[in-house]
Amino acid sequence: MKNLSWIDKVVYFFNIIFGLLLLIGYVFRYFSPLDFPKIASISLVFPVLLFINALFVVYWLLKLKKQILLSLIILIAGFDVITNMIVLGNRPKKGIENLQLMSYNVRHFNIFNWLEKDNISQKIEEFILSESPDIIAFQDFYKNPDFNLGNDYSYKYVKHKKNQQHTGLAIYSKFPIVKTASLDFQSTSNNSIYVDIVKDEDTIRLYNVHFESLKLKSDFNSFKDQKKLVSRIGVAFKKQIEQFQILQKSLVNNPYPAVIAGDLNNTSYSYLYDQLKNQGFKDAFVERGNGYGKTFYFDFIPLRIDFILTDEKYIQVVDFKNYDIKLSDHYPISAQIAF
Numbered sequence: 001m002k003n004l005s006w007i008d009k010v011v012y013f014f015n016i017i018f019g020l021l022l023l024i025g026y027v028f029r030y031f032s033p034l035d036f037p038k039i040a041s042i043s044l045v046f047p048v049l050l051f052i053n054a055l056f057v058v059y060w061l062l063k064l065k066k067q068i069l070l071s072l073i074i075l076i077a078g079f080d081v082i083t084n085m086i087v088l089g090n091r092p093k094k095g096i097e098n099l100q101l102m103s104y105n106v107r108h109f110n111i112f113n114w115l116e117k118d119n120i121s122q123k124i125e126e127f128i129l130s131e132s133p134d135i136i137a138f139q140d141f142y143k144n145p146d147f148n149l150g151n152d153y154s155y156k157y158v159k160h161k162k163n164q165q166h167t168g169l170a171i172y173s174k175f176p177i178v179k180t181a182s183l184d185f186q187s188t189s190n191n192s193i194y195v196d197i198v199k200d201e202d203t204i205r206l207y208n209v210h211f212e213s214l215k216l217k218s219d220f221n222s223f224k225d226q227k228k229l230v231s232r233i234g235v236a237f238k239k240q241i242e243q244f245q246i247l248q249k250s251l252v253n254n255p256y257p258a259v260i261a262g263d264l265n266n267t268s269y270s271y272l273y274d275q276l277k278n279q280g281f282k283d284a285f286v287e288r289g290n291g292y293g294k295t296f297y298f299d300f301i302p303l304r305i306d307f308i309l310t311d312e313k314y315i316q317v318v319d320f321k322n323y324d325i326k327l328s329d330h331y332p333i334s335a336q337i338a339f
Contacts, residue, residue, distance in 0.1 A: 004065070012067050015056045019074050022049040026078050029271055034241050037234030043270045044214075044233065047301055050075070050082065083286070084268040085304070090288050092319035098338040099175075099199060101206070102133035103261040103308055105330035108142040108166050114329065121147045124327050133334055134174045135197065137208040137261040140328075141170040159193045169208050169262075175199045183250060185243050188212060192247055196256060204315070204339055205254050209247065209262035211272070212239035216298065240265065240272050251279050257314035257339050263306050263330065273307075281309035284335040287317040295322065295331050308335040315339045 004012065025042045033040040042049075053071040060068035075082070110120035117123070121144045128136060128149060141158065153172040157180040160168035167189045171177070179196040192209040214236050251258065260281060266272045268283065277283065285293045285307070295306035310317055318336040325331065 004067075008063065008065070008067075011056075011059065012070075015053075015060075015067065015070055018049060018052045018056070019070050022046075022053055022074055022078065025049060025269070026081065029081075029269060029274060032241055032271055033234065033237035037238045038230050040237045040271065041230050041233040043267055044303070045301070046081070046267065046269050047085070047303075050078070050085075081269045084273075084283065086292055087286055087289050088291075090290050090320075092288060092336070093316070096316065096318050096338045098316075098318045098336040099134040100131075100334055100336050101135045101137070101259060101261060101308060102128075102131065102332055102334040103137045103139075103208075103263075103306055104128075104332035105139040105210070105263045105306060105328060106142075107140050107328040107330065109144045109147060110328070111142055111144070111166065115327070117327070120327055125149065127323075127325060127327065127332075131334070135206060136170075136172045137206065138170040138172070139208070139210040139263045139330075141168045142166050143168075155197075157193060157195050159191065161189055161191065169193045169210060171195050171206060171208050173197055178203070181250075183246050185212075185246065188239065188243075190243065192243070192262075194250070202339060203256045205256045205258045207247065207250075207258060207260045207262070209260055209264065211243050211263070211265045212236045214265050236265070237270075237272070241275075244272060244275055248275075248279065257311040259311065259315065259337065260309040261307070265305055268304055268307075276309055280312050282312040282317070284308040284310055284317045284320045284337070285322075285333070288320040288335070289322065291322070293322050293333075295333055297326065297329050297331070306330055306333055308333060310335070310337055311339075 025046055028039050053075055056071040057068055106124055125147055155173040155177040158170040159182045176198045177195045178198055181194055183192040185191050190210045190212050194205055194207045196203055196205050214233055292302050293304045294302035296303040316338040318338055320335045323332045
């Protein structure tokens with residue numbers, strides 16, 4: 001510190017603060033939000049903290065100062081977090097018969113006019129039919145009479161909460177659905193449903209999940225107008241864990257290879273994500289995706305909160321795709337899987 005100019009000392013002071021914040025984020029991935037709900041909310045700004053610490057590394061590198069070690073060591077310590085966020089070099093497997101599964105939070109087909117676009121339901125319909133996935137899991141699904149996928153999807157399960165026809169879940173399939181069920185999360189409009197789907201002589205179970213919403217607006221500046229933001233997110237994270245525990249009980253009794261698809265309203269560097277993977281699942285994006293995999297429109301922070309998680313023993317991920325189509329505040333994702 002003695003050889004630093006006063007400017008460098010100020011920079012290093014802030015370096016220590018942002019380095020500690022990132023370390024706190026690492027550590028609290030391993031603690032349930034039931035115990036530390038407010039601190040868990042730091043995960044939403046993880047990309048910003050990583051970027052700031054990377055800038056400090058560049059700064060000290062240009063200065064040729066040993067202070068570079070602080071952020072460099074902290075970034076290396078979070079290598080597993082970074083590799084879940086940014087994936088490079090994946091290629092699809094070839095020569096494997098597979099089916100395509102899509103997940104899409106359609107935000108009620110824009111019935112409340114969040115987007116200044118017309119005929120959103122028709123455009124989503126056209127997008128789905130052009131991609132023609134074998135199975136689709138919809139979140140924030142609204143029973144829109146103008147939305148019709150035709151005869152290609154002969155099997156479907158749509159579930160809404162009582163008196164909440166604007167917020168529901170749906171699964172459309174080209175293959176027979178032989179069983180349906182709802183997990184019926186309490187005191188919330190969010191939920192999880194599942195279907196058992198038969199392809200040839202094999203059966204898989206697809207869980208469509210929509211964990212407790214954070215009620216985030218897509219404009220970062222709007223945070224200035226939202227009081228007690230951290231407390232609200234903390235409460236939502238606690239509810240997510242309670243909802244996960246309901247899902248976990250169903251997973252224990254599941255006799256088939258399973259896929260979990262949907263809107264987690266949480267990130268790949270969260271306690272919730274780790275707990276889901278610990279049930280015997282792998283992240284289809286990490287397996288076969290590329291890039292950052294942004295799924296939620298949130299100004300300059302690229303958030304991946306929509307996932308397809310597959311049974312790590314019995315299901316192969318052949319390919320994964322993120323779509324850059326803005327017909328909701330979420331972007332659709334799809335995975336080609338084989339079992």
